[in-house]
Amino acid sequence: MKLVRFGAAGAEKPGLIDADGKIRDLSGVVPDIAGEVLGRAGLERLRAIDPNSLPLAPEGSRYGACIGRVGNFIAVGLNYADHAAESGMAVPSEPVLFNKAPSCIVGPDDTVLIPRGSEKTDWEVELAVVIGERASYVSEAEALDYVAGYCVCNDVSERAYQIERGGQWTKGKGCPTFGPIGPWLVTKDEVDTSDLAMKLSVNGELVQNGSSNTMVFKVPFLVHYISQFMILEPGDIITTGTPPGVGMGMKPPRYLKPGDRMEVSIAGLGVQRQAVAAG
Template structure:
């Protein structure tokens, strides 16, 4: 299934994409795409519904983030061997973890806002997933039982904040609008193998990232296992898994985003996002 959230900001409803590509309103079946609505029992209930029995959403309706505001938004850094190389970092022995602010989540086609004081705004196409079943000290062999589905994340990053302002990476990762998710949450039955998914990102029509999950160092089952040793993952928590090479920081000289730039972001089987960069606004 391809699940979505649609409607104006703050008023999104859950939906699904039918066989003709139209959005159907799921609000009579589940309250939102969050928490227990992402459990195996809930997804089974949704799958049993005849999509043609559900109302159509308005044509051209805005898509919100495909998961409602998560309790945790965990990210994995330097998780692609070729990206680690372009940033002159060694391949990590264990996953590098940091948090993105849960309230940075926005829709897949919403604007990305330049934060106050930004000097080096950057892009990162990433494969993300959402937890459907509580994960606590999970064995790697059982890890995918806790995953509800996959989607695209643009891990928007401010490198000056992240690298040059001291302390933790979180400073450059959690500003408003730094977490576009979607367009769809694709349930894991539709993508049984995530080991070689094409990933790309364009800036103003130029393809700057063109990679694959095949260069991912720590794969999703291990990440669920590993992260669950340090925190309890609850249904609705989002984990984003790292980026292939081609980020602005890796160019020589580096290239960063400015107001008016347009990013298009895609992963095989998970659709396409598009964001316009806009100046800071109160």
């Protein structure tokens, strides 16, 4: 099942994608793709609906962020062995965790804004995990029971803020528009995360062409691990790291500028297309 939020920014409605790839309006059934709707009972209720019984969304509707009311937006750093190598950093012995501000979340095709004064805004295609059930101290064996599904995330990053300004990485990760997610939330029964092709192009040039199979810490372990340090609530997002090909790793480094265009995709999870503009 592919769940979406569609419509004008700030006024998105819940929807699902039918067999013809069209958006069906779920606003008469649930208030949003958020919270308890993402739990096992909520998803089973949606699966029982005949999509053809739902009204079609207006043609050309904007895709919003596929999850509403996100509480925690947690990211995992250096979680791909080949990306750690291009960054000149060692593979960590435990997951590196940091937060992206939920206020940075935007739709998959919304404009990405370069922060004022930034000279090192970078791109990162990532597999994002969406929590469906409240998770605290869960075992690795049971971790996927707490997952609703997966989506594409572009973990946009300002490298000078992240690395050169002292303190933690968070300050380079949560700027406005730095968290495009979607277009869809794909429920976990339709996704095998072991070997998903992950791609990102800038101005038509393929710069990231990797796979989730080089992920160091896999999804079940990450959900288990993070739940030892905090309570994960339905609708929380964990974005799990990026394969190589980021601008910081190029020689010389290359960063985004106004007028650039990105295309971001993960097999089975859809495609994002973002223009870049000055903030």
